Amino acid sequence: MLDHLRLSVPVFKTYAVERGEGCFYFEGDILSLGLNCAARIVKHDDDGAVKAQDLYAPYDTLGTDFSDMAVKFYDKGINCLPYLELKASPLKLLQGHNVYGFESIELGAIEMLGLVIDAFPKLCAYLDFANTQVLHIDTTYMATLPHQNLVPKVLEYLSNISSGHAKSQNVRYQNYVRWGTQNSRYIGRKVYGKFEEVENQIKQLKKQAGTDQQALNKLNAISKAKDFANAKLRFEARICKTYLSKNNYPTNLFELISLQHKQPKLLQNLWHIAFKPIFDALEGENMIFFNDDKILELLKSKLFTVTKKGNISYTKAFKAYQFYKTIKSDGYENVRNSISKSTFYDNISLLISCGLSKAYLQNLHMQKPKVIPFVRFCEIDFDNQLPADYVEPVSQYQLPLVA
Known part of the structure; x- marks a missing residue:
């Protein structure tokens, strides 16, 4: 399942100038691009008028009926051209929740890029969409436990597992365990209980739903998916650009989409690579089941x-x-x-x-008590990651988004 996507869209080279080795600056007026802008320096000029200097675009959000996407334009780039960064859960944008969902990188990226084109037409004239890069992609699959009360016990067990560089950080905020460093440039891994997360989200959304239509839409969507999250243990892998490039995977968004068309199980294969050290360490381990x-x-x-x-x-x-x-x-x-x-x-x-x-x-x-091999106890059925009545959402946008 495609859980999260982070993209960068560079400006065309003709709109960037290099000042110093590897330092590229956007040659244009960011105030005219339709972006929300802020200033790093604000002071009075000689006439006493307020003057803003060194403008920049802070993080902003673009929304659908269900959720928001984070956007930020970097008008300066170190060893790269200035670029627009996009971060979102495509599942939340299109269906209001990420309890379960689609695998298509194309579907998720189309929705994200389409939102940008609608919101910032002036900025998009400067952006080289054909060279959009994938900065990271999250792929997630779920194991179904016999019942919900086993989730914290299994997480406790997993918090003690490590293998090679994939060492547990023992970061267990009641409901999840992470292996490796939080901001790894290669692969990130974590496991967590989805039902508890959904319950907490529903509580928060109920507080907002009275005056916030988006929150109400999200509440309705996630409430329908709640039962499917019961007793689910989610194994989430974050595959970063550095890993992709060093292992001969394309980092260009459209090349990666093309690869997924040829290899429909691409996300599943990347997930297996990420979690192989963990499941190898679990081979031969048993879980006592009461x-x-x-x-x-x-x-x-x-x-x-x-x-x-x-x-x-x-x-x-x-x-x-x-x-x-x-x-x-x-x-x-x-x-x-x-x-x-x-x-x-x-x-x-x-x-x-x-x-x-x-x-x-x-x-x-x-x-x-029963003694069950742990790998079998947490076996992931890749053919049953969706409810039987699931209908894949359709984006309002289509490729090609730009000429």
């Missing part, structure tokens, strides 16, 4: 209350789960003999009402 998390999910689905503020409380489910864990560790008979009969049987009845049989509870302490 059914406890599945039991907790069952109890939470049955034992919950809604507070006056509309929040869901799982206090009753967590208490029942603790009782279940006590039976598992101490045994049915030992627990029955250690607390009052009424308390014991009330809790047993509660567990049975949720679907656990009495026979299961009586033999719970004798259960042994």
Whole structure:
């Protein structure tokens, strides 16, 4: 899946002048290009009027009905021509979420470049679109775990895995692990739980949706995709321009698009290259699999209350789960003999009402955990990365975008 795309569109050479070795400057008035401009120096002239000097274009955004794209024009280039940089998730631009989506670099790039041409027609007269470069491309695939509660445990396990240069940074902000340096010029790798990320996004969007139409559109889109994110572990690889060029992949956008037409599994192949050191390190490793998390999910689905503020409380489910864990560790008979009969049987009845049989509870302490090879446990099914009813979005733009 094409998760993120960063492009640079250089100016034509005729609009750049070299001042000093490798330092290129845009020969034009950036204030006339339709860009939002700022000044590095602001002072009064001899007459007391405010005068701005050394103008530049800070980061700006262009939006669709669903999301925004970051844009910045660099009027000075070091060892490169001045250029316009674009950064976005094509999936979010076209469908409002990146829970799942398309692989087409062409589709994503067309939407991004089309937005620029619509927004900055004067600037585009100076841009050499045919030489657009790919600065990085993110390719992502998902493993489906047996249930959502296993996601943090698997992330904890993965945070201790490293191989060669791909060393875990142990950057685990509750929901993701990264290998390698954050701003690697070659390959970046991270794994994270998508469901928790989606839930957090929905909470934020609900706060904005009252007055922000784009936020409302995004909320509607991501809410429909939420269920698909359940129990999904996403492995995301960032492939940078330096890696592409040093390994004989084209960095020119249109050449890379042509290569993907010839090799439809291009993103999948790049992903395999990125994560091979990690999965090689996991060969022979086992994951101990308990059914406890599945039991907790069952109890939470049955034992919950809604507070006056509309929040869901799982206090009753967590208490029942603790009782279940006590039976598992101490045994049915030992627990029955250690607390009052009424308390014991009330809790047993509660567990049975949720679907656990009495026979299961009586033999719970004798259960042994399953040991599953980790690579099989986190197996990625590349043929099932989309819901059955997925329809690929269509861009409002078409190639060629410029003559």
